[in-house]
Amino acid sequence: MALPTNPEIAADLELLGALLELDGAVRHRVLAYRRGAARIRATGESVAELAMAGTAVELPDIGSTLQDKIVERATTGSIAALEKAKKAVPEGLVSIAASPGLGPKRALAVWREAGATTVGEVRSLAGEGRLREVTGIGPALERGVLDALNAPTAGEDERISLGRALPVAEDLARGIAETGARVELAGSLRRGADTCHDLDIVVATDRPEGVVSALAAQPAVAGEVSHSDVRAGAPTQLGVPVELLMGPPSRFGNLWQHATGSKAHNVRLRERALARGLSMSEHGVDGPGGLVEHADEEGVYAALGLAWIPPELREDVGEIALAETGDLPELVGVADLRGELHAHTDWSDGTDTIEAMAAAAAERGYEYLAISDHSASLSMAGGLDPARVREQWRAIERAQQKVEIRLLRATEVDILADGSLDHPDELLAEFDWVTASVHSSFRASRERMTRRLIAAIEHPLVDAIGHPTGRMLGRRPHADIDLPAVLDAAARTGTRLEINGQPRRRDLDDAMARQALAAGAGLVVGSDAHAADSLDFARYGIATARRAGATAADIANTRPWGELAAARKARAARS
DNA sequence: GCCGTTTTCGGCCCGACTGTTTTCAGTCG
Structure with missing residues (x-):
């Protein structure tokens, strides 16, 4: 029997905690389950394996009780305490308690006093004006619950990618800063998370009224501003609200x-x-x-x-x-980047010419730019066959005459279903930089996908693996791979793993990149730009690298091209 | 349930806000 994954274990423990909370368990016992679940979610290694080996207790927030439950889940497929809790309290109450305005206490009252055990029943009660009869709920809450449950996005936690949120938040901050106040981004925006559900902004001011009116005047604000002396909030065009926290400069920190x-x-x-x-x-x-x-x-x-x-x-x-x-790492920054090793042009599915991409890269202070268009099997992206590749090399040569920045002959070659590459080795040998990526058959079995990736990693002519897990935020999960085996292969061969900076990819993600560093695998940050402007996507890749604790030395494209070229040559000589 | 420069037992984060209540509990971030 396959061991349960970390998300599966975490979900069970979270549910158990939620049911215990409804059942009146001591607050901190509930908290312990939540913390344990969060820890398991954030752990890179298989916690089930650790628990079986008796070492899960070495993780923070995991004690012997939780470890025993994880072992039980792994060996029997279920947790007796969870089954028992489901009998004590209807499972549907957990969803009711998660509805806006309701929590465990009110959910319990709704069940005890009105008999509702599903969100649908709560919606009916509210619609009939009977939810207000429950202790602790009045007309205002009833209205709020009804509105929330009838909203088109009901039940979903609306989140948007950092790439959509950050530019708008930066505009808002600039606009508000025109009042003369100090304005900074905060929350998940500032932490560089993959997604956020609101735009947190802090303002140092002794005049909150002025800041509130400045907020209301911002073009991105799409509705009424509600506010107190310390807080202001409003909906935005993005679909997520902006939240302003205000305070005097003396305690801005x-x-x-x-x-x-x-x-x-x-x-x-x-x-x-x-x-x-x-x-x-x-x-x-x-x-x-x-x-x-x-x-x-x-x-x-x-x-x-x-x-x-x-x-x-x-x-x-x-x-x-x-x-x-005093052992915090000196994190890599955007300013450390000396070049871009993953970018497309109008030779495949990019929109800008080689010259335009070169100019944009030079503008960003880069010393080199890899022209890395797709290979032929990705036909819908206009992938290049070997003849077109050679044609493109001549175009790169001509462009090189006109620009200072070093242009590299590169490719993002497809990793085919059997792990082989979409260009012949003779051709691959003539590139300056080879990124190999999976663009198809994402649902292959764990074993097959892992074998496929490792085959590409072990190929002596591959420098980096692009977006290694293929995940797309909100659309497609990480491909099912044996990550430790992949990281081990990367560390062994010196093949770099990409942190793809496209806002919808961020792949590797932060937890995986952290694990990659621990395993000794090298990383590269790629913008995967398909247009000149998108070279700036490197900032999101850097954000992920920073969240993983990476220093400049950990990222290939913080090195001068000469150094990378020498390392490639040495590697080729070894193999 | 977890954990230890007070502790192996007895603690366990803080404040704003809302709407419910008769002086504050529940929820949220």
Whole structure:
């Protein structure tokens, strides 16, 4: 029997926690299940395997009880405690409790007093005006529940990619900054997460009224602004709301830190504060000497005996321990990039010419640009056959005469279903840089997909694997692969794994890239640009790399081309 | 249920906001 995956285990434990909560379990026991589930979700290795070996308890938030339950799930296929909890409380209450405005307490009351066990029944009750008869629910909540359940996106957690959110949020911030206030992005935007469900912005101001009217005047704002003295919110054209947090400059550091999160990171910090006889919030750090305000974040972290932590690492993935000992990595930045190794032109499915791409890359300060169009089997993308490739090389040569930036003969060659490549070896040998990618048969079995990738990784003429798992945010999950085996092959052969920066890909993702680093596999950040502007997608790849804890030394295209070329030559000589 | 520069037992994050209540619980981030 196949072992349960981490998401499967996490889902079971989350459900168990939710049912226990409804059943009146002690708050912190519920929290322990949630934390354990979150930890399992964020862990790269198979937690089922760890639990079977008895080492899952070495993970934070996993104790012997949870480990036993994971083993039980892995060996018997179910967890007795979960089955028991389902008998004590109807499972549908979990969904009811997740409805906006309702929570565990009200969900329980809805069941006990009105007999509803499904969201549909709650909607009917609300429609008939009978939900208000339940203790703790009045007309206003009933209305809110009904509206939320009838909304077109009901039940879905509306999230948009960082690539859609960031440009709009930056415009909003610039617009509001015209009031003279200091304006910064916060929340998942600042942490560089894959997606966000709102645009968190913080403002240092003593005049909230002016900021609120500036917000209302922004073109991206698409409705009424609601506000208090410390907060303002409004819907935007993006479909997700903007949320402004305001506070005086004297404690801007506290506010910015608070609003940046993540929640798990902040909880850890507050626990740490408590252990030191302090209490922290967005208002400052409270202690025996009274409340201390911090104008910058460095002060907040210093008050807890910590070095300042880069936002991308604030996910409770061990960053606090590193900040305590001063061992935080010097994260790679966009400015470290010296070149782009994955970009398309109008020779295949890109929209811009070789010359236009070269100019845009030069504008970004790059020293080299790989012209890496698709290979023939990707016919709908206008992939090039060997004859067209040679033709393109002549065009690259002509373009090179006109530009300073070093243009590389490159390809994004398809990895075919059997693991072979879509160009003959004689041709591959003449490229400066070869990226190999999967573009088809994503649903192949785990074994087959893994074999396919490893075959490409072991090919002596392949420099990098493009978007290694093929996931598309909101559309297609990661291909089912044996990641440790793939990482091992990459580390062994020196073939780089791409962090693809396209906002909908972000592939490898942060957790996988972190694992890749731990396994000793090399990485490359690629924009996968199909137009000159999209060379900027490299910033999202960098965000993922930073979340993985990568330094400049970990990323191939922070090196000068001469160094990469020499390393390739040495590798070819070995094989 | 987890965990330890107070602890192997007794703790466990903080504040804003809303709508429900008769002085505050529940929810949310």
